[in-house]
Amino acid sequence: MRDLEEIRSDIAACDDEILMQLEHRMNCINEIITYKKIHGIPILQQKQEEKQQARLRTLADGNTYENEILHIFSAITEMSKHVQAKALIHGNIALIGFMGTGKSSVCRLLKDMLAMDSVDSDDVVVKNAGMSINDIFAKYGEEHFRDLETEALASFASFKQTVIACGGGTVLRQKNVDILRTHSRIVLLTASPETILERLKDDDSRPMLRGRKTVEGISELMNKRDAIYKAAADVIVNTDGKSILEVCEEIITKPIAFNARS
Ligand code: S3P
Numbered sequence: 001m002r003d004l005e006e007i008r009s010d011i012a013a014c015d016d017e018i019l020m021q022l023e024h025r026m027n028c029i030n031e032i033i034t035y036k037k038i039h040g041i042p043i044l045q046q047k048q049e050e051k052q053q054a055r056l057r058t059l060a061d062g063n064t065y066e067n068e069i070l071h072i073f074s075a076i077t078e079m080s081k082h083v084q085a086k087a088l089i090h091g092n093i094a095l096i097g098f099m100g101t102g103k104s105s106v107c108r109l110l111k112d113m114l115a116m117d118s119v120d121s122d123d124v125v126v127k128n129a130g131m132s133i134n135d136i137f138a139k140y141g142e143e144h145f146r147d148l149e150t151e152a153l154a155s156f157a158s159f160k161q162t163v164i165a166c167g168g169g170t171v172l173r174q175k176n177v178d179i180l181r182t183h184s185r186i187v188l189l190t191a192s193p194e195t196i197l198e199r200l201k202d203d204d205s206r207p208m209l210r211g212r213k214t215v216e217g218i219s220e221l222m223n224k225r226d227a228i229y230k231a232a233a234d235v236i237v238n239t240d241g242k243s244i245l246e247v248c249e250e251i252i253t254k255p256i257a258f259n260a261r262s
Pocket of ligand 1: 097098099100103104122133166167168169170205206207208
């Protein structure tokens with residue numbers, strides 16, 4: 001049996017090696033990002049990530065520490081995404097758009113793809129008020145809901161590297177747009193009234209849609225808001241007929257997402 005100190009110094013040497021290799025790996029990630037930006041290749045490629053995971057599983061297969069090793073590699077992958085996100089997105093991403101355009105679902109996936117944090121303004125309003133959006137509207141009216149929404153937004157001011165799903169009416173107040181613009185790239189998700197109706201036909205949680213669950217009713221409200229949404233947006237992504245993953249990939253590959261607002 002080896003001497004205890006000898007084993008410990010062996011471990012220290014391993015750590016030195018791991019640290020050096022991790023730094024080397026992160027540098028490679030940055031090199032790939034630069035290469036892809038120059039050549040206009042999508043930064044995040046799900047297929048490549050899957051290929052890499054499959055290769056690692058084969059490599060670790062049967063190893064005494066198979067589970068532990070795969071666990072460590074999954075953390076490494078996560079951190080690599082974080083490095084990518086930092087290189088790609090300066091600040092936060094705010095998702096705006098009409099009800100049913102997929103802001104919350106896109107927020108959840110985008111956050112994982114970029115290893116960012118996430119927050120949903122409706123969730124924060126509901127939590128702070130201790131009641132549902134329907135109840136806030138019924139008890140106190142829309143203006144009060146909008147005040148709570150502005151308060152929630154203001155509380156995100158110090159957030160960094162966060163995907164923010166905004167409520168569908170958030171940008172109706174210019175003050176809210178001004179707040180978002182100080183720390184976020186604003187991505188507008190759109191969909192046709194037909195798509196919205198299809199997605200929300202069985203949903204009763206949106207007071208603004210009450211009595212408007214027809215293509216005409218939705219179009220009318222959408223037309224009223226259209227110019228406001230577009231004026232607030234840095235990037236517009238149509239979601240009709242696209243999966244959540246496709247929408248996320250499109251957001252990430254929009255060149256504007258790479259730059260800090262000047
Ligand atoms: C609203 C949209 C809702 C929610 C509230 C009001 C609106 O958010 O904030 O019901 O005025 O468009 P979602 O767009 O997430 O449904």
